[in-house]
Amino acid sequence: EDQVTQSPEALRLQEGESSSLNCSYTVSGLRGLFWYRQDPGKGPEFLFTLYSAGEEKEKERLKATLTKKESFLHITAPKPEDSATYLCAVQAREGGGGSRLTFGEGTQLTVNP
Amino acid sequence: GAVVSQHPSRVICKSGTSVKIECRSLDFQATTMFWYRQFPKQSLMLMATSNEGSKATYEQGVEKDKFLINHASLTLSTLTVTSAHPEDSSFYICSGTPGLDPVLGETQYFGPGTRLLVL
Numbered sequence: 174e175d176q177v178t179q180s181p182e183a184l185r186l187q188e189g190e191s192s193s194l195n196c197s198y199t200v201s202g203l204r205g206l207f208w209y210r211q212d213p214g215k216g217p218e219f220l221f222t223l224y225s226a227g228e229e230k231e232k233e234r235l236k237a238t239l240t241k242k243e244s245f246l247h248i249t250a251p252k253p254e255d256s257a258t259y260l261c262a263v264q265a266r267e268g269g270g271g272s273r274l275t276f277g278e279g280t281q282l283t284v285n286p
Numbered sequence: 287g288a289v290v291s292q293h294p295s296r297v298i299c300k301s302g303t304s305v306k307i308e309c310r311s312l313d314f315q316a317t318t319m320f321w322y323r324q325f326p327k328q329s330l331m332l333m334a335t336s337n338e339g340s341k342a343t344y345e346q347g348v349e350k351d352k353f354l355i356n357h358a359s360l361t362l363s364t365l366t367v368t369s370a371h372p373e374d375s376s377f378y379i380c381s382g383t384p385g386l387d388p389v390l391g392e393t394q395y396f397g398p399g400t401r402l403l404v405l
Contacts, residue, residue, distance in 0.1 A: 198347065207393065216396035217330070217377045219288070248377045260329065270393040272318055276329045 175200045176263050177277035185283045186189050186251055192267050194246040194280045196261030209260040217260055220246075238275065251284045259284070287313050290382050292397035299370055300383060300405055307365045307400045309380030316382030317362035321353070324377045335364055370404045377401055 178197045186192055198206065202218055205224050209217035221230045224237040230237050234255065258281045262268040263276040289312040299305050308351075309319060319335050322330040334340035334355050334405040342355035354366040363382075367374055 194297045205392070209396070214377075214380075214399070214401070216290075216292075216399045219393055219395055222393055272385070272394060273320075273332065273335060275393060 175189055175263055175275040177261055177263055177275055179259075179261050179277035179280050181280060182278065183283070185282045185285065186248075188284055188286050189250045191247070191249045191251070193248070194259055194282070196244040196245070197242060198261075198263045198277075199242075200263045200265045200275070202266035204264040204266045206239055207246070207262045207264065208246055209262065211258045211260055211279070222260075225247055227236070248282070252284075253284045253286050256282055256284045287386075288336045288384070288393070288395040289313050290316075290380065290395050292380055292400050294400060294403045295398060296403075298403045298405065299326055301371050305367045305370055305402060307367075307378055307380075307402075309363045309397050310366070311361045311382040314382070314384045316363075317360065317381075317385035318383045319357055320381045320383075321355060321361040321365050322379045322381070324379060324399075329378065333365075335405075346392040367402065370402070371385070375402055375404045 176199045180195045205222050207218040211217045221237040226241045228239050234249050236238045258279040259277045262276045291310045293308045321333045324330050324364045333341045333348045336355050336357035338357050338360050344350045357363040377399050379399045381396045382395050383392050
């Protein structure tokens, strides 16, 4: 069974204080690992897809990295508008099921001004 | 690109009535659509997967006769909650994946969600 564990559950940062969110996973053959951002009362917003160990992707203050067991979402000099819940999900190489995702519980990030 | 809409954004209904939620992919063809529900402070729980023109595949524990899914076209899927009860109150979110699109690939793009409250 595919599993995704995110840590910490909640993180409070001061504006400008860089940090990282962790996503550990077990999957029977990784097809892709996805990061999403979810604001309260809204649907998840796509951030990144990572496909193989060693891959990195960046978008503004966010950088996602991938190893064979985990992914990190690095936030550099965060701003209050980066406050949200960040969700990690994996997609397995399975015969059926198409693009099914298994989600972690998320990390709730709060950035204080 | 890759925008998904949902309608309505919020609905309040009486116990025993049925509610239909629409999910549309606005700028891509969604070969597969997914329906999730999310309770407060929890992550997304997959309810069902549907491919255009095929019957939906429901997750274990999800009643297919209660949550009717129709994926009539490559841009529209509907979820009907039949005979809704207060315990069905939740945040329902759909997503679509372009599938074979060489750029968008199999990434799931989510709608804004529908808040259902059953009184």
